[in-house]
Amino acid sequence: MLKKLTQALQSMAGQRLHTFDPSSLGDPVALQTGWTPARSGGASFRTHKLVAVNPDRLEFRPAGGAMLFYLIFLLAGLGILIGFSAQKISSGGLAFDLDTILPIAVGAVFAAVGGGLLYFGTLPVVFDRRNGFFWKGRTAPHEVMNRRALKHFAGLKEIHALQLISEHCTGNKSSYYSYELNLVLKDGRRINVVDHGSRDKLREDAKTLSEFLQKPVWDTL
Template sequence: MLNKIKHALKKLSSWKPSFDPSKFDDEMALKTEWEPLKRGGTNFQTHKLVEVNYMRIEFRSTMGAKLFSLIFFTIGVGMPIFFGREMLHEVADIYQSDFIFIILFGLIFATVGGWLFYSFSKPVIFDKTLGFYWKGWKKPKRYMAKMEEEISSRIGNIYALQIIPELVRSDNKSYVSYELNLVLRDGSRMNVVDHGSPVKIRDDAKKLAEFLDVPVWDASME
């Protein structure tokens, strides 16, 4: 009975478009997984494609993504200052449970905001000069270690781009987030970006596909 309940909940929480990968006329598309690679997402655009030069393209965080994360951080830092200033008039009040709660609440918001800002700001780079794709500020080494293989790949190993929509449900609303993935020559996938603007992600995918000279497999058009 418990397994049936879990299965029902999983079925309700998952969503994917009904489509046939054979329409791409490529055997690799049939071997590739079409479930979302990265669960979750946002309902707004978090990244934009920037053409640095003819040999390098990057995904960078949008101003909206930075402001979104800074709101969390500002609330986390500002709440203890705003609500706790009256309590700080007396030393004994510092140890009151209400003040401790405000500090902990603010710390949680500040931590979330800082983590979001760090995650959004992490660059996503495609560099033909080096011949690599990677996420982060550190360039991959010529002979990649196991850890580097999880966040980087040789550009020549990229077979196609994949766009997959995912219905993200919360307590009181739901929205669709779109993830852009790399499909590698062994059929494995790597997530590039994941946000809520289908127009922008398709436009960026088209530019990136032209840069890499690979096809775009778009499962969001069904």
Template sequence: MFDKIKEKLDQLAKESAERISQFDDKVAEKTDWRPLKRGGKNFGSHSLKEINPNRVEFKSSPGSFLFSSIFMVAGAFLAYSGISGLSVPLTQLFESNEWLPVLAGVVFFLIGSIFFKKSVRPIVFDKTDGMYWKGKKAPQVDSSVSNTKKDAVRLSQVHALQIISESVSSSNSRSYRSYELNLILKDASRLNVIDHGKAVKVREDADKLSAFLGVPVWDLSR
């Protein structure tokens, strides 16, 4: 049994190496081709928009706003229902089990708020600043210290775009494929840009971004 598993893993590794070799690039050989960001949405969460000739941004789709809004509305409703239905004073709330619906509502609302904050955060590629970053303000990256931060990098460090996919299991036991678009830097490290469930849209936006940055797309998601 273990021999068969090992044989299968070796075969998959060999096939992956052969596919990576098509890019004919030493950086590709050093790059990790496993998912960088586990999980992912099963809808198109972002779309690439041209702001001006020197700037493009990934903007959140209406589906992202709806996704976060559902959590926030459900949380607010649970919390309100829990508080309005209390049979004990608020000062005695934690002495009974009636705090559980209120807590659940607060947790749902906070999760929705986090999703909403992330969904409204622009993902920016700006040639004027020479930077990629996530957020409303361009970060300060001191070239004498480092060219990268967690969600920011100088465009001069971007070597290629990577598209990979993974199978994600949902809570109802159904699975779907999620597609990552990552930046591959000159040192073969990676930064995740977006991750959602629409393969056609990811590839279309990757091609646009490739033309904007002047770097290739390395796609192993097919």
């Protein structure tokens, strides 16, 4: 109980430390938009890096450490599943008992978690000046008839500013800050771009993206 109370107080302290007055920007859109995290949770490490594919296209791609993290889960799970199954088959076959089901279930859970992390962690995050769109996902807006069916996309002309904000995340045994890069649209709506634990790298990427889009960075970090 005391530990949870301490974590809650730390979280509140972190939020107070990063209080930001949007009126200081002198922009009416800054007063319309939100200044709390657009996406709950996050990561304590860098999950994405900004890559220039060509002069008219930037993409956020998985960082090396993130890919390693995802693959460890996936390969560990597959290793348990394949190794244990092969051992059981060579020693007389699989039996429907706890000694058989439990290791297979553990392996399946690890493999499923790793596969999910790998799938969602490698979703394309694209800024394309040639086609005039930002999107997150494996389907580009210019490739579909009904663009509104896509969840995370915007025309580059709709982007008003880039927003950097922090979130103090607490777990059972640790706490950390995660940092968000969000798009602020002209109507005040926000779209989360990436959310990870490297403040300095995110600032660098936001600066590059700001120059690419010719949009300001609203930095509260």
